[in-house]
Amino acid sequence: MELWLEEGDAWALxxxxxxxxxxxxxxxxxxxxxxxxxxxxxxPQCHFNLSHSGGLALCGVGEHPLGVDVERVRPRREGLARYVLSEEEYAWFTLRGGDWGSLYTLWTLKEARVKCTGAGLRQAPRSIAVPLLEPGQTGILDGLTFRAYAGEGWRAAVCSAGPEPLQEALEDGK
Known part of the structure; x- marks a missing residue:
C-alpha cells in the first residue's frame, strides 16, 4: 500500500x-x-481512496480495499465529542485532555473505516467501532488494519481490509 499527502487536489495527486x-x-x-x-x-484489482481537507489531499492505493481520511484540526461545536464517540472512546478522549487533536484522531479512524468497507456514514458515528490509537500507532479490529497519523495542524488515518503493511509515516503536507 502507498499513501501520499500534500497540499492540493486529491484527484490530481x-x-x-x-x-x-x-x-x-x-x-x-x-x-x-x-x-x-x-x-x-x-x-478492479487497483484499490484506491482519497480525502481532502483545508487544502490537504490524501490518497491511498493498494491491492485490497482501503479507506483514508485527513482532517485539518480546528475547533468545532461544543458537545461534538459526546455525539460522535462511544462511551469507551469518550473515556479515552477525556483521559488525553479532551483536545481537538485527539477527537480528530478518532474521527479520521472512523471515516477511514466506513470508506474502506464502503458503508459510508449511514449509521450513528458513535456506533462505528475503531481501535483507540495514538498517531503513529497501528491496530487491528474486526479483521481490519488501522493506522493513525498526525502532523502540524492535521490528523489522518488509513484502514485496510488486507494484510499489506501500512505506511510508517506521512510527510507533513506542507
Whole structure:
C-alpha cells in the first residue's frame, strides 16, 4: 500500500502518482458503488481512496480495499465529542485532555473505516467501532488494519481490509 499527502487536489495527486506508478497518461474511467465508493472498472484489482481537507489531499492505493481520511484540526461545536464517540472512546478522549487533536484522531479512524468497507456514514458515528490509537500507532479490529497519523495542524488515518503493511509515516503536507 502507498499513501501520499500534500497540499492540493486529491484527484490530481492520485492521477500524478498512478501515472508515475503505472505509466498511465490519465486516470482510467471511475465508477462508484451504490454507497459512493470510487473504483476503476478497468482495473478492479487497483484499490484506491482519497480525502481532502483545508487544502490537504490524501490518497491511498493498494491491492485490497482501503479507506483514508485527513482532517485539518480546528475547533468545532461544543458537545461534538459526546455525539460522535462511544462511551469507551469518550473515556479515552477525556483521559488525553479532551483536545481537538485527539477527537480528530478518532474521527479520521472512523471515516477511514466506513470508506474502506464502503458503508459510508449511514449509521450513528458513535456506533462505528475503531481501535483507540495514538498517531503513529497501528491496530487491528474486526479483521481490519488501522493506522493513525498526525502532523502540524492535521490528523489522518488509513484502514485496510488486507494484510499489506501500512505506511510508517506521512510527510507533513506542507
Amino acid at each position: 492520485l492521477a500524478r502518482k498512478l501515472g508515475e506508478r503505472f505509466a498511465w497518461a490519465q486516470l482510467p474511467p471511475v465508477a462508484r458503488t451504490d454507497s459512493g465508493k470510487p473504483w476503476f472498472p478497468q482495473y
